[in-house]
Amino acid sequence: MSVYKRLQELGIALPPPPPLGGLYTPYKRVGNLVYTAGQGPIVDGSPVMIGKLGAEITVEQGQEAARVCVINILSIMDKYLGDLNKVTNVVKLLAFVASTPQFSDQPQVINGGSKLFLDVFGENGRHARSAIGTNVLPGNIPVEIEAIFEVED
Amino acid sequence: MSVYKRLQELGIALPPPPPLGGLYTPYKRVGNLVYTAGQGPIVDGSPVMIGKLGAEITVEQGQEAARVCVINILSIMDKYLGDLNKVTNVVKLLAFVASTPQFSDQPQVINGGSKLFLDVFGENGRHARSAIGTNVLPGNIPVEIEAIFEVED
Amino acid sequence: MSVYKRLQELGIALPPPPPLGGLYTPYKRVGNLVYTAGQGPIVDGSPVMIGKLGAEITVEQGQEAARVCVINILSIMDKYLGDLNKVTNVVKLLAFVASTPQFSDQPQVINGGSKLFLDVFGENGRHARSAIGTNVLPGNIPVEIEAIFEVED
Numbered sequence: 500m501s502v503y504k505r506l507q508e509l510g511i512a513l514p515p516p517p518p519l520g521g522l523y524t525p526y527k528r529v530g531n532l533v534y535t536a537g538q539g540p541i542v543d544g545s546p547v548m549i550g551k552l553g554a555e556i557t558v559e560q561g562q563e564a565a566r567v568c569v570i571n572i573l574s575i576m577d578k579y580l581g582d583l584n585k586v587t588n589v590v591k592l593l594a595f596v597a598s599t600p601q602f603s604d605q606p607q608v609i610n611g612g613s614k615l616f617l618d619v620f621g622e623n624g625r626h627a628r629s630a631i632g633t634n635v636l637p638g639n640i641p642v643e644i645e646a647i648f649e650v651e652d
Numbered sequence: 653m654s655v656y657k658r659l660q661e662l663g664i665a666l667p668p669p670p671p672l673g674g675l676y677t678p679y680k681r682v683g684n685l686v687y688t689a690g691q692g693p694i695v696d697g698s699p700v701m702i703g704k705l706g707a708e709i710t711v712e713q714g715q716e717a718a719r720v721c722v723i724n725i726l727s728i729m730d731k732y733l734g735d736l737n738k739v740t741n742v743v744k745l746l747a748f749v750a751s752t753p754q755f756s757d758q759p760q761v762i763n764g765g766s767k768l769f770l771d772v773f774g775e776n777g778r779h780a781r782s783a784i785g786t787n788v789l790p791g792n793i794p795v796e797i798e799a800i801f802e803v804e805d
Numbered sequence: 806m807s808v809y810k811r812l813q814e815l816g817i818a819l820p821p822p823p824p825l826g827g828l829y830t831p832y833k834r835v836g837n838l839v840y841t842a843g844q845g846p847i848v849d850g851s852p853v854m855i856g857k858l859g860a861e862i863t864v865e866q867g868q869e870a871a872r873v874c875v876i877n878i879l880s881i882m883d884k885y886l887g888d889l890n891k892v893t894n895v896v897k898l899l900a901f902v903a904s905t906p907q908f909s910d911q912p913q914v915i916n917g918g919s920k921l922f923l924d925v926f927g928e929n930g931r932h933a934r935s936a937i938g939t940n941v942l943p944g945n946i947p948v949e950i951e952a953i954f955e956v957e958d
Binding site (some may be wrong): 684685712719741743744745746751752753754755756757758759760762766767778779780781782783785786787800802804 | 827828829831832833835836840841842843857899900903928939940941942943944945949950951
């Protein structure tokens with residue numbers, strides 16, 4: 500089934516990619532690999548939430564933040580690759596969760612983003628992953644995720 | 653010499669890969685590259701130690717934790733690649749050490765894992781690496797390591 | 806224009822690569838990709854500054870630290886690749902900024918390094934990137950950056 504049909508069924512309309520936060524590009528392709536820049540839970544140019552897990556942000560909110568990060572990654576792939584159906588595999592996620600020193604459920608938080616990749620791409624969306632805690636992220640966002648994709652020739 | 657012979661000489665019997673901690677796969681191959689998910693010092697399904705460097709965990713304990721992470725990475729490669737002798741290079745490690753804000757010997761800790769790759773694969777096991785501090789890791793483990801390998805066709 | 810001519814115009818004389826801080830290699834090539842080990846702001850074998858953003862280190866100092874990290878990455882590529890003109894793309898940076906829990910301008914800090922890649926390689930130097938906060942880095946350095954390059958056959 501088309502990736503766009505699946506997105507429609509999930510009720511997701513891809514937004515434009517978020518504005519850049521620095522001197523980089525959101526999308527870099529080398530051969531059949533695409534690297535995206537780290538994405539935060541940005542909607543309409545602003546974070547939908549700020550704060551840390553273990554403090555202001557609940558696990559459920561963190562999962563929603565991770566889901567928004569993945570929507571932004573999808574919007575980048577859609578814009579720059581031109582057709583999400585050319586994604587052959589979601590290869591790898593590196594995910595960071597802004598956390599108090601006591602919060603240690605980072606994988607549960609990032610599942611909120613990983614699930615969307617599975618929902619959209621099926622088994623090809625299943626990826627290797629690290630979910631890491633950190634004391635602070637840019638702009639005080641709770642979650643940041645970067646991705647590597649395999650794409651068609 | 654066979655990688656399995658080397659493991660035997662080192663007294664290492666590869667365990668089954670650790671249980672998954674989320675919606676991901678421990679092993680993803682794209683072309684001749686394999687990405688593993690981040691691995692912790694898990695034995696028989698549970699962390700062999702929890703806590704942070706600079707607090708409950710000594711450098712020597714952290715090195716042992718890093719070694720267990722690498723054993724788990726090897727167990728994943730053995731199971732999914734089918735034959736560790738098909739590994740042509742250990743390419744890159746990204747390693748995180750849960751640390752107090754004052755602890756700054758992360759590289760010494762991760763050497764405990766890097767050394768095992770060298771012992772097992774010889775010079776092909778020598779890898780690029782970053783060893784990074786963080787305030788907390790999933791399940792309060794002290795060390796997490798992910799790896800990229802080059803493998804035979 | 807030759808990369809070396811650009812470096813000269815920028816007033817940069819590449820130093821030898823920094824001494825290794827552990828059991829790894831600074832440069833690992835697989836196919837047309839090169840992975841570098843994480844580099845700190847090391848000059849003549851020692852950190853040019855230590856401390857954290859939000860505490861002892863200003864944003865301007867952090868940008869200078871990021872620039873020195875990138876100079877060290879360039880020195881590694883020069884030594885091991887043999888000719889910086891064989892770099893076809895700067896693909897991806899993963900950058901860590903040692904930060905107090907309140908400091909959240911990591912991207913602005915890392916721009917100090919990203920800008921140098923753009924100055925040296927032009928548009929081919931534009932890269933995907935994540936700029937992540939952390940509570941502590943090896944040796945108490947303020948910034949650490951690792952890079953992936955695409956290089957000629």
